[in-house]
Amino acid sequence: MNYHIDNILIWDNFREKGECPLCGIYLTIEGKFVSSYLNEAVMEDSCRGEVNRYGFCPRHFEQLYMGDNKLGLALQAHTRLGYLMKEIEVAESRRAAQKMADKLMGHLKSCVICSLIGPHMERYAGAVAQMYGKDGEFKKLFWEGKGFCMGHFCLLLNASRNAGSCEKEYLRALSQVQAKNLERLHAELGHFADMFDYKSNGKPWGTVKDALERCINKICGRIIEKP
Numbered sequence: 001m002n003y004h005i006d007n008i009l010i011w012d013n014f015r016e017k018g019e020c021p022l023c024g025i026y027l028t029i030e031g032k033f034v035s036s037y038l039n040e041a042v043m044e045d046s047c048r049g050e051v052n053r054y055g056f057c058p059r060h061f062e063q064l065y066m067g068d069n070k071l072g073l074a075l076q077a078h079t080r081l082g083y084l085m086k087e088i089e090v091a092e093s094r095r096a097a098q099k100m101a102d103k104l105m106g107h108l109k110s111c112v113i114c115s116l117i118g119p120h121m122e123r124y125a126g127a128v129a130q131m132y133g134k135d136g137e138f139k140k141l142f143w144e145g146k147g148f149c150m151g152h153f154c155l156l157l158n159a160s161r162n163a164g165s166c167e168k169e170y171l172r173a174l175s176q177v178q179a180k181n182l183e184r185l186h187a188e189l190g191h192f193a194d195m196f197d198y199k200s201n202g203k204p205w206g207t208v209k210d211a212l213e214r215c216i217n218k219i220c221g222r223i224i225e226k227p
């Protein structure tokens, strides 16, 4: 499946002013790849081969399972299990057992969907840096944002060269926006914890009502949706 850089996706997610605009982009791309593995990819030999070798991580297996193609997923899981079965031997010594465990653990770390999304996210991170360097309106939006989750902050740090001659300014902006917003969230979470004190009885929760969810998402990427 081809997936082109979509600047509108970047604009839309930055305009939302959530805790991480890149998480929004990630979820959109992820949704497309997951549904492709429930539809067209299931039938293609090349994709089946990749699934056999790399499999799916727990997150993506679960998402596929929640989808509506149990037969397609069963066929993919069947060949994947067959691939993993070949790694099992009768262990004759501790050394052989550890070797088999290491090899199996290596197999369990890979995910065909994660490895497809990765390069797209790198390109999006590069496009953010480029837009910062070229578009004044975007620069303003970037400064007004709430920063990024930790993983996507690292991704952006690694893609700074795409800001071209603005790279230094971009890196400064990126780290300042991040530091400022981590401080904001840190204070919000402190306020959230204070609300459990009896002295806070009857006081309004205000904006800190969902501070715990936002803090977890800031550290881990968007894994908890707002209730």
Ligand SMILES: [Zn+2]
Binding pocket: 020, 021, 022, 023, 024, 148, 149, 150, 151, 152, 221, 222
């Ligand atoms: Zn993120």
Ligand SMILES: [Zn+2]
Binding pocket: 056, 057, 058, 059, 060, 111, 112, 113, 114, 115
């Ligand atoms: Zn995955």
